[in-house]
Amino acid sequence: MVYFTSDVHLGGGGPEVARRVERQFVAWLDAVSADAEAVVLLGDIFDFWFEYREVVPRGFVRTLGRLAAMTDRGIRVLFFTGNHDQWMRDYLARECGVEVYTAPRVVTLCGQRLFLAHGDNMNIGERPALRLLNAVFRSRLLRWLFSWGVHPDWAMRFGHAWSAHSRRKHIRQGPPPVSLTDPLVEYARRYAARNRDAVDHFVFGHMHVARDYREGSLHTVHLGCWERGPVYARLDEAGNLRLEHFTPDL
Numbered sequence: 001m002v003y004f005t006s007d008v009h010l011g012g013g014g015p016e017v018a019r020r021v022e023r024q025f026v027a028w029l030d031a032v033s034a035d036a037e038a039v040v041l042l043g044d045i046f047d048f049w050f051e052y053r054e055v056v057p058r059g060f061v062r063t064l065g066r067l068a069a070m071t072d073r074g075i076r077v078l079f080f081t082g083n084h085d086q087w088m089r090d091y092l093a094r095e096c097g098v099e100v101y102t103a104p105r106v107v108t109l110c111g112q113r114l115f116l117a118h119g120d121n122m123n124i125g126e127r128p129a130l131r132l133l134n135a136v137f138r139s140r141l142l143r144w145l146f147s148w149g150v151h152p153d154w155a156m157r158f159g160h161a162w163s164a165h166s167r168r169k170h171i172r173q174g175p176p177p178v179s180l181t182d183p184l185v186e187y188a189r190r191y192a193a194r195n196r197d198a199v200d201h202f203v204f205g206h207m208h209v210a211r212d213y214r215e216g217s218l219h220t221v222h223l224g225c226w227e228r229g230p231v232y233a234r235l236d237e238a239g240n241l242r243l244e245h246f247t248p249d250l
């Protein structure tokens with residue numbers, strides 16, 4: 001089995017929510033470890049992560065411990081960075097044995113060709129504000145300035161404030177409509193038309209709305225977010241990929 005999840009936003013939503021979500025996430029990691037060959041984490045696992053060469057954010061010990069234990073047992077953990085945790089270096093790879101990817105990638109698992117991406121900078125050609133934000137976030141110069149010019153305590157405070165601001169905005173807007181995932185479906189459509197090597201399934205996170213979409217041979221799965229209830233996708237040995245909800249027994 002291969003399991004996929006995203007947008008856990010560990011550490012977000014205040015201490016109480018953060019503790020609850022981490023307990024649920026760790027329970028999920030324990031549950032899927034029973035028969036997982038690989039676990040794919042598709043971005044925004046952390047609500048804010050900014051890593052220095054010698055210093056990493058505090059917290060998340062249960063999660064990091066579980067990830068290390070899983071890879072020690074031979075379970076592959078693929079970690080795709082999201083827009084909230086893209087400032088990652090080599091800590092998770094070295095300390096927890098996780099494979100970290102900062103860009104979309106086609107991977108074969110259980111005999112299926114999977115296009116995997118968080119989904120934050122795809123099909124945004126006509127969204128200038130998003131393009132600008134994306135360029136700022138990905139700028140190596142700004143990252144360097146932030147890293148060397150701002151004390152880490154302030155950097156973390158700033159990061160959590162930014163994350164909380166975007167969370168409040170999303171809460172004000174109410175539950176996201178399924179149509180939010182349409183640009184990613186369109187991206188998948190174009191990708192499938194351009195590339196001859198057929199992709200069996202596209203899996204995305206980012207939009208915080210769960211959706212299982214089929215159109216001819218196109219199959220896109222959009223993972224939801226954990227604050228609205230733990231959700232994940234499961235790929236079985238026969239190549240079937242479907243969304244599931246997790247009810248932790250806490």
Ligand SMILES: [Mn+2]
Nearest residue numbers: 007044082206
């Ligand atoms: Mn997210």
